[in-house]
Amino acid sequence: MQNNTFPTLFVGQSIQKLTEIDSTNNFLKLMLSNYGPPANGTVIMADHQTAGRGQYGNKWLAPAKKNLTVSFFLKTDFVLATNQFNLNKAISLAVHDCLTHFFTEDCKIKWPNDIYVGNKKIAGILIENRLQGKYLRDSIIGIGLNVNQTEFYDVNHAISMCLITKQELDLQKVLEILCVALEKRYLELQAGKNLDKEYLQNLFRFNIPSLFRCNEDVFEGRITDIDNMGRLVIESGNINRNFNIKEVSFVL
Structure with missing residues (x-):
């Protein structure tokens, strides 16, 4: 683990960078099993993720050192299990916040776990929760973000930050902005802020036939x-x- 100087209280203050791993979410789950929970806001970042997973077993593949493939460990014991989709809203809005920091194109949250620009996917989210009674215990938040990739197998349905901004971006800077956005939305959720209106305002094809x-x-x-x-x-x-x-x- 390495300590960072991101302008956050806890998210991204401890980061473990891996050269190659099957899945950063799997790595964090193994950490939980073997060593117990890491510090709140711990980040696992991989240069190359060989078997990244999207929601419900979908694959998320990315070339080495081109995109952001990260997992966050968050204590979510204030979230009722029956309201766990509120966590999804907070995380989705955080990724949206991060992306719109870099460009002004039409960026939307595609229910339930993707981020789109126009009709093309730019990011995917995988949230895996552990329960404790009526509440969540903690959560592993996997985020795959297309940053500097310029060629896609399915070019008609995928896009990257680089293709939008017409310039290569510093992955560390993108991670910093993502950590700041994630902590902000996490603290809003913890404080009981209702995120429904913002979520719907930024929802892909909301109220559109x-x-x-x-x-x-x-x-x-x-x-x-x-x-x-x-x-x-x-x-x-x-x-x-x-x-x-x-x-x-x-x-x-």
Whole structure:
């Protein structure tokens, strides 16, 4: 571990940099099993992540030393298990805050765990919580952020900060801004601030007629809300339908 001079109270004050690892989230979970919880705000950063994971087993692959592949350890014992999607809102807004520090393009939170610029993905988030009774105990926050990558296998659906700003960015500086944003949103969540309005304001295709797919059914609707369980609320044919993660997808 190394100590940092980021302008934060705790997030990013302790960072462990790895040359190569299968998954920074897996590394942190192994730390928890073998040594117990690290300091609140500890960061694990990898130059190359060989088996990065997105939500529900999706892969997140990135070339070495081009993108930001990091995991944060956060104490979240103030978050009710029934309200854990509020943590998702705080983390999503933090990543959004970080990105909009560097550019002014239309950056949106794509429910439930991606960040898009236009119709292209620029970041993914994987949150893994441990429970303790009615509350969370702690959380591992994995974030993959496309920073300096210029070529993508699926170029029609991916973009990077470098492609937007037309210049290569310092990964350490991006990490610093991300840590500052993450700590700010974490403290807001801890203080009980309601983030619903900001989240909806920055939600991808919120209140815009869009096409969605549910199983084999394609239908038109518009996102009107996120319910207390974190489900997407879509109004279609004057009826509100609530969808869990993986039950519905955009047709882009």
